Amino acid sequence: MANKPLDMLQQIRRCLVLLQEARSVRQIHRLTGIHRNTVKSYVERFKHSGKTYAELLALPDHDLAELIYPPRHNHQADDRYLYLSGRLQHYADELKRPHVTRQRLWEEYLEQQPHGYRYAQFCLHLDRYIQQHEPTMPQVHHPGDKLQIDFAGDPLRYYDPVAHEWINCPVLVCSLPCSAMFYAEPLTSSRQEHLIPALNSALAYFGGVPRNILSDNMAQVVTKPSRYEPVFTELVEQWALHYRTNMQATRVAKPKDKASVENSVHIAYQQIYAAMRNECHHSLKALKHRVRELLEKANERTMTAYGKSRKERFLELEKEHLAPLPPKHFVYKHQAKAKVKKNYHVILGEDWHQYSVPHAYIGQRVKLIYDDDVVEIFCEYKRIAVHQRAFVRNGYSTIKEHMPESHRNYLLQKGWTPDDFLEKAHEIGPGTEEVVTRFLAAKAFPEQSYDACIGLLRLAKGFGRKRLENACSLALQGSRVTYRIVKTILENNRDKLVLPTEEQAPMLPFHENIRGKHFYN
Template identity: 45%
Template sequence: MEKVRQILLFLKRDFSHRSIERETGVNRRTVRKYRDRFLESGLSYSELLLFNDQELNAYLNPEDKDKQEKDPRLLDLESRFSYLFSELRRVGVTRQLLWEEYIQEYPAGFRYSRFCELMQEQARKNDATMYFEHSPGKLMEVDFAGDMAHYVDRCSGELIACPVFVAVLPFSGYGYVEALPNAKLPQLLGALNNALSYFGGVTESIKSDNMKQWVTRSNRYEPQFNEMLVQWANHNNLNLLAASPYKPRQKPTVEGSVNIAYKRLYAPLRNETFYSLSELNSAFRKQLKVHHDKNFQRKAFSRTELFETEEKETLHPLPSTIYELKHYTKAKVQKNYHVAVGEDWHFYSVPWRYIGKQVRIIYTTETVEIYEGSKRIALHKRSYKNHAYTTDLSHCPENHKVIREIQGWNPEDYLSKAKKHGPYTYQYFQKVMENQRVIDQSYRSCLGLLRLATIYPNRIEGACKRALKGHRFNYLVIKTILENKVDLLEELPTLSQQYITPKHDNIRGAQEYK
């Protein structure tokens, strides 16, 4: 209204319309329109300058607001809004089509431009802009959560951090979440396959930000996508999109879904401990279902209901085969009958007789296959632990099998072996274990005792029985008894046993001592 007051002041001073245009920047036709409105009021410029903004605006826009609100055309259109917005969510339905149907039923209705304007105003009021921005089955947005999830490695007790992949269908808000071993492209492609399988179909397009796995060269208009990602998109018959650099608002739905993941998945599971990636993802799936089944705020339906009733049927069918990224390489089998695979430098075993042979390796995100010529000689589940070993016991020489088997033994394993030789052997093994401050220190003694048991299978029980009467319990005691055949000697009577003197003529009676 400041411009209007300036125009009033210049009109009061008899400035020309051209001069007022030059001073205020307001077009002279608009200045003339304002002047005519002021003159129609019958008030002087000085009187008009005393009015507040609201009163002054009433003279500039004399149309009766109540009359506009009571316009039967507007009342009719307002009664149609609920139907119009629900129809707009259906595939192929546009505002142009809705207006044509509307004008056929109500020929005296609003023209197309005013119809769209009123629809847009109503959308702002009831937060219905999503119907304009997203159509069912058109788009899937993906991203990685900023915060990692964790699980505990059972063997080492190490806390393993893993990135979390998030995908969402913007129309229904139906999403998919998966924790991954890492955020590299092979893992991303696997997660994308799992997301499409979870949704039960393929959208027309998929959008992400400019993460390096997605875009090799960012550009606002023509970004260059990773070649492997392009192959995946072609296999699934969908279009790749990328948000403009540093423009997260161009994929707001997945950004919001990441925040929802923190609240609906991370928070409820914060006090839980998981011991594998599969356990963690299983818990994520359960929490995700709970989230999907909850109604939207201020709405009487859930994401699941919206997806099942209006979006699922619009998805394109899944391809007959899942896209799988395969890597091919060659390696020479090392003396420890293992080969290194992948950028993780993880070692996988092959049968020991192939030591020194050249082998061909095919590996994916899930499996590792090793071939000698055309024959597959090994198949392993893929591991992502750096510089670690995956060994199949059937690949080991016989002497190595025993060693590897023993390496996994615990006290119960040793005691069960001892029990086969008898109760005294079992008790002696217990004494050996109790005699050590750290139980692991007794394992070598137990191994030695088991070896003696294989050499002296019929005497080990007797040797342990005799050794239990002493105060030292170790391997050397049993070895000494067996080598010196002490276990075969007849045991001498103990002091506790009553000794009876044999009868003969040289024994004096009690009367001799009176």
């Protein structure tokens, strides 16, 4: 009997149902999308069977297929198969030899049988023979050797009461093949920024680090699949280096390479998903908590084949073979690219804060790798600067050694120091001194505010010390003060509108119409 696919049998059964409802060929074509000629051929075969539609529907798939697609008695095909079947073992053995391909074997076959099978049929019979006569070799797993990771095909979900919608959560499953101990966790997404913390949690759950981590060729882990030298993402490489483990990837389209985690996914379906099928959770945190509860039960459940639970086997066989965890878990680091500006700083766009690099790198493109605490700057894999992360928008983080020698010498020659600026400002007045103090305090590195201080003090030459002091005093009444604000006040003569103080107010001569302060008491 021909090996008809299941979807074909489903089409046949659907046609039978519609025919039983007295639908026409045209209606069946419109409802199913099956070509009318195909529907007509089905109807003819149904009639030749001698059975009613109801009787045909009651038949098992195998019997229905035999009835609708009877085996062909083609003597030429039988002769071809008899010849090929006698040489399938030879072809299977030859295929194991280096550089031998199916195409080559088929060409040699045609030399002996010019009217033999075409290439597709030849490969079909050969592959069937190999599957039937070459069973899969059992894999021996050593304790602590490998952790297999994969995402379950089906997500879990929770209901967001704010957005009024269901949120799907991919589920990461990690399995230790030797003991069959596994870990499962629903994530916000399968992206790297959520995958890496989940892997941290998995290793923390097992309490140690295996020698190898095996993944399929998911894009979050592998950038270039290869049977011999797969290329992993830079972030995953950093993660593996932090935990002192080795990354491995399965062969493409070879799920048996990670059979253990595939089995763990099925266990998760049976003992976690099924248990939660009627539950409704309203946050990812609640969903994770429930999964962890069911995960513990699954790992403590006795396995019939061993008479022990996964957790018991893990503690007996595998726990001691895991390497210890590092003192700190791996922190997900963000990455950004930038070009070094002429002021030998780069901008971290997320915070709009500038960090210095050695001035020799002006004009070059660099990579910033950062977390919540530290910003590292690399140029062609060489780390050229490290800064504590600052979140001051439009601020600067400058290391003096990064400045050009001419800049450092210029500062030394001029003798500029914060005390010098404060002394000169004090000579003008308290308002000016306060403005300079704020300028110096606004920058993490005082030298970055020197230009503003110089510009402010130079205003005294163009407008006079008295007007500068008045302008600074007026500017200090606002929420912020800058060089441009003080200059604008002077240019618009707003400093001249400052009301005189009580001591400066002129006294009017006394006369009988003047009311004293006692009048208002």
